[in-house]
Amino acid sequence: QVQLQESGPGLVKPSETLSLTCTVSASSINTPYHWGWIRQPPGKRLEWLGIIYHSGSASYNPSLRGRVSMSIDSSKNQFSLKLTSVTAADTAVYYCAGETDYDSFGYIHWGQGTLVTVAS
Amino acid sequence: QSALTQPPSVSGSPGQSVTISCTGTSSDIGFYNRVSWYQQTPGTAPKLLIVEVTNRPSGVPDRFSASKSGNTASLTISGLQTEDEADYYCSSYTTSSSLVFGGGTRLTVL
Numbered sequence: 001q002v003q004l005q006e007s008g009p010g011l012v013k014p015s016e017t018l019s020l021t022c023t024v025s026a027s028s029i030n031t032p033y034h035w036g037w038i039r040q041p042p043g044k045r046l047e048w049l050g051i052i053y054h055s056g057s058a059s060y061n062p063s064l065r066g067r068v069s070m071s072i073d074s075s076k077n078q079f080s081l082k083l084t085s086v087t088a089a090d091t092a093v094y095y096c097a098g099e100t101d102y103d104s105f106g107y108i109h110w111g112q113g114t115l116v117t118v119a120s
Numbered sequence: 121q122s123a124l125t126q127p128p129s130v131s132g133s134p135g136q137s138v139t140i141s142c143t144g145t146s147s148d149i150g151f152y153n154r155v156s157w158y159q160q161t162p163g164t165a166p167k168l169l170i171v172e173v174t175n176r177p178s179g180v181p182d183r184f185s186a187s188k189s190g191n192t193a194s195l196t197i198s199g200l201q202t203e204d205e206a207d208y209y210c211s212s213y214t215t216s217s218s219l220v221f222g223g224g225t226r227l228t229v230l
Binding site: 036045046047048059060061062095100101103104105106107108110111112113 | 123165166170171175177213218221224
């Protein structure tokens with residue numbers, strides 16, 4: 001059973017950088033499938049942030065206007081998210097996720113989610 | 121990229137069937153078969169119900185079925201059970217090389 005676990009600060013100040021890491025268990029991160037980040041502001045819909053492949057190749061949501069970047073560390077079986085210049089609008093539960101098959105974009109593996117609050 | 125359009129709420133009685141629609145455009149649902157459906161209960165991560173328009177992952181009951189016609193995808197839940205009460209989200213890959221979600225539909229089992 002593949003397990004994902006998000007970790008990182010639960011509180012980030014406005015204009016600073018949000019950094020989260022997802023640790024993958026019971027599966028190698030070196031698969032042809034991509035790994036993704038999805039967030040959900042309180043009471044709102046899901047928003048796809050982007051994906052990263054084991055090669056390090058990434059694709060991001062254009063609406064984030066270059067504020068997002070992702071990386072992968074195969075030696076630790078982890079992948080990470082950075083979101084710069086955060087505002088209160090970035091307050092959300094952040095999920096890391098894994099898909100069912102190569103570029104199916106159906107996410108069957110999910111972390112439990114971590115709430116990140118942007119506030120001073 | 122605009123969100124996919126879902127009805128805010130639907131309801132049904134135990135044993136009945138309900139269908140949730142998800143309307144997109146020719147740049148997402150109408151272009152790709154990468155449409156998924158998720159079930160989410162409060163305080164939990166979404167659970168994948170359907171992938172690639174019609175496919176159910178192992179363990180998802182066959183009461184859940186889905187289809188697509190043109191720019192609209194649909195999820196049907198038959199034999200409604202009280203445990204089906206949740207929020208349901210659709211998603212689709214887009215020609216902008218991104219994934220877009222619907223606004224979510226709250227299912228109430230009366």
